[in-house]
Amino acid sequence: MKSRLALALLSTTLLFAGQAAAEDMVFTSWGGTTQDAQKTYWADPFTAEKNVAVTQDGPTDYGKIKAMVEAGNVTWDVVDVEGDYAVQAGNAGLLEKLDFSVIDKSKLDPRFVTDYSVGSFYYSFVIGCNKDAVDACPKTWADLFDPQKFPGKRTFYKWSAPGVIEAALLADGVPADKLYPLDLDRAFKKLDTIKADIVWWDSGAQSQQLLASAEAPFGSFWNGRLTALAETGVTVETSWTNNITAADSLVVPKGAKNKDAAMKFIAQATSDSAQAQFATATGYAPINLDSNTLMDAELRNSLPDMQADTQVNADMSYWAEHRDEIGTRWYAWQAK
Amino acid sequence: MAVTIATGAVKTKREGTLGYLLPALLLIAFFFIVPVLMLLMRSVLEPEVGLQNYEALLGSTTYLRVFVNTFMVAGVVTIVSIVIGYPVAWLLAIMPEKWSRIVLAIIILSMWTNLLARTYAWMVLLQRTGVINKTLMRLGLIDQPLALVNNLVGVTIGMTYIMLPFVILPLMGVIRTIDPAILRAAALCGAGKMQCFLRVLLPLSLPGIAAGALMVFVMSLGYFVTPALLGGTSNMMLAELVAQFVQSLVNWGMGGAAALVLLVVTLALYAVQLRYFNSARGK
Numbered sequence: 001m002k003s004r005l006a007l008a009l010l011s012t013t014l015l016f017a018g019q020a021a022a023e024d025m026v027f028t029s030w031g032g033t034t035q036d037a038q039k040t041y042w043a044d045p046f047t048a049e050k051n052v053a054v055t056q057d058g059p060t061d062y063g064k065i066k067a068m069v070e071a072g073n074v075t076w077d078v079v080d081v082e083g084d085y086a087v088q089a090g091n092a093g094l095l096e097k098l099d100f101s102v103i104d105k106s107k108l109d110p111r112f113v114t115d116y117s118v119g120s121f122y123y124s125f126v127i128g129c130n131k132d133a134v135d136a137c138p139k140t141w142a143d144l145f146d147p148q149k150f151p152g153k154r155t156f157y158k159w160s161a162p163g164v165i166e167a168a169l170l171a172d173g174v175p176a177d178k179l180y181p182l183d184l185d186r187a188f189k190k191l192d193t194i195k196a197d198i199v200w201w202d203s204g205a206q207s208q209q210l211l212a213s214a215e216a217p218f219g220s221f222w223n224g225r226l227t228a229l230a231e232t233g234v235t236v237e238t239s240w241t242n243n244i245t246a247a248d249s250l251v252v253p254k255g256a257k258n259k260d261a262a263m264k265f266i267a268q269a270t271s272d273s274a275q276a277q278f279a280t281a282t283g284y285a286p287i288n289l290d291s292n293t294l295m296d297a298e299l300r301n302s303l304p305d306m307q308a309d310t311q312v313n314a315d316m317s318y319w320a321e322h323r324d325e326i327g328t329r330w331y332a333w334q335a336k
Numbered sequence: 337m338a339v340t341i342a343t344g345a346v347k348t349k350r351e352g353t354l355g356y357l358l359p360a361l362l363l364i365a366f367f368f369i370v371p372v373l374m375l376l377m378r379s380v381l382e383p384e385v386g387l388q389n390y391e392a393l394l395g396s397t398t399y400l401r402v403f404v405n406t407f408m409v410a411g412v413v414t415i416v417s418i419v420i421g422y423p424v425a426w427l428l429a430i431m432p433e434k435w436s437r438i439v440l441a442i443i444i445l446s447m448w449t450n451l452l453a454r455t456y457a458w459m460v461l462l463q464r465t466g467v468i469n470k471t472l473m474r475l476g477l478i479d480q481p482l483a484l485v486n487n488l489v490g491v492t493i494g495m496t497y498i499m500l501p502f503v504i505l506p507l508m509g510v511i512r513t514i515d516p517a518i519l520r521a522a523a524l525c526g527a528g529k530m531q532c533f534l535r536v537l538l539p540l541s542l543p544g545i546a547a548g549a550l551m552v553f554v555m556s557l558g559y560f561v562t563p564a565l566l567g568g569t570s571n572m573m574l575a576e577l578v579a580q581f582v583q584s585l586v587n588w589g590m591g592g593a594a595a596l597v598l599l600v601v602t603l604a605l606y607a608v609q610l611r612y613f614n615s616a617r618g619k
Binding site: 336 | 396398399401402460463464465466486564568569570572577580582583584585586587588
């Protein structure tokens, strides 16, 4: 038994040795259907073209990034993070400056480009509803915050991040162009009115599970997770009214061991074709401005950045500046 | 600490043993004690030198709620575990060996299954649209689904299930050592079944109850996965608060402070346990 195990280990080692790429690196993201697509459309072609093996890791953990950087033992080379974190972490010295001689930033959505980060993909918080489970679906944030009109559990993103506070304020009647600076007192007061009916989701996969099982028949979701869920046969209704957009960013933690490979990976991941393919598969919008021409026009028009009528752009620089303050209040409110 | 105790009064006897202990002690020192001390240092050094983190932690009603909640959950889980575990332990102790082996295997087997998988299984069972609620509704016993998850009920069920073996095993050990002749003697002297249990079996099995209860209570205090998945945010426990400070808010000063509070409480309880057992042995 023991020798067979040793043999198996040995042969695995040999197998890997035989296929060993010239370089390797680690990509970390949030798991689930999104990271699957990132692997298929970003990492796999990158490995094939540039002969760099990409190990997938996750989920993204800001505490881990800080620990790695401080310990000088950084095992993640490229990390998919939330946009507000990218700005804050860049300022805090936790990230490498990106090499824009390798990454062509002229084609990238300038809203998401900083010295330390570029956009990863562009998403919206939308109102999702399991149509089979309820008679009527909420269409607006005000509906979602109205337990009389729409009784039942509703689900929201658990962590402190752009999205829920904005939704609460919009539901309370704050005009979209007057959201910032955020009136936190008012937002939490509004959130108090539905607190007992909120089920929190802490990962995209969990949000899908809650909606599919109708544990929470409606709520606020990342739009791509609804697209993916609809493909599995769940009757999902998405309301884009006042959808709240935000972007994930790609960053390189300071002291990453494979910095060169990391820059090349980001260049590939943000290329027009990689972004177009990822967007087609996930329902998230590309952050490369040239991707549009590579995509099916009808599909392109269904993506978050085209739902511009009543769209609300979360203010990432506001969030980056107030991230700690809002977070502390957010978690204290949740625990109350 | 452990080293000084071992090399103290009983030096001559323990010298050999200490050599064997050394690798384990070094491992714990380097990979547990040093990192913990580093984290604790942060609690008084970040963002500036001082006790402001402790002030913020102990001065806030929100965080106090988390402390109270942690103790409450641990207490409830301990009580429920003992109440459910005691009859099982008793049965295991008096069952024929052939049967008790099978039951014991089932109990231990559950401990080998991945914690996360078990917790998710509970989630599926307990949710509003889960098997339990659906069955009860189909039977007409309830009209509205019961709220069994994302609250204290869910945490208690999920954690009790995980903690049960830690009550059953020590209790079984103690009950097995009780001479059945004592119970027979009690019955012969005219004690009823209830009296036999309350005045003979229960007091004699008290060391087992105490051992199991302390173990479960201490383990529950630091529990993370189950409360995070089966509890609501208003049932937050201390370990979740630490995780939040460390991972989401990236405020390691506060995280370290909360971790120290948890550690002090746990060590204090452990000291109680040690003392209790020493005195129990002394008797």
